[in-house]
Amino acid sequence: MQAIGENFDHKHLNLDTEEFEGLNLTSESVVKVVYDMLTPIFLIYIEMVCGNRKRLF
Template sequence: MDNKVTVSRKAHFNAAHRLFKPEWSDEKNLEVFGKCSNPKYHGHNYDLVVSVTGTVDSETGFVLNLKKLKDIIYREIEEAFDHKNLNLETEEFKSLNPTTENIAIVIYNRLRPHIKADQELEIILYETERNFVKYSG
């Protein structure tokens, strides 16, 4: 059986952040990032969809056991980011502006080592129900 199938798992985390470049003035940060550059930070209720595409295993019938994917997402993403100030409490964003794009790339990079090399990984990260990014490496 050589059928490619995509399986997905939804997750959720809440996090605060501030979009800014420290070398810019407050005025320029406000001009570029708007309210998201608030020096006192702001938060989002992020929704995450992690999708893995691969061949269905003839023995198990799985592309990837979704319980295993759930555990990986919990350990690598939810525990690391949920109820955190991304700028202050996570190593990745101490020097990287925590835009939704950059958060999606970091999530991908944290998950990729736990997914088989011959399987495709895609991240969809919703900052709001209308604003989201998609990243697949």
């Protein structure tokens, strides 16, 4: 999660980051980009804690 802050901190999101290139910068698009970045991390955590992520979905 720290990497997300480092990637976006003090930057013009539309011009300086690949994740927002071509997107209309709205709060929804920011949430979607962050969600997409965190999902793999959360799935790994869920698998570690629960042992089988298929039970949750």
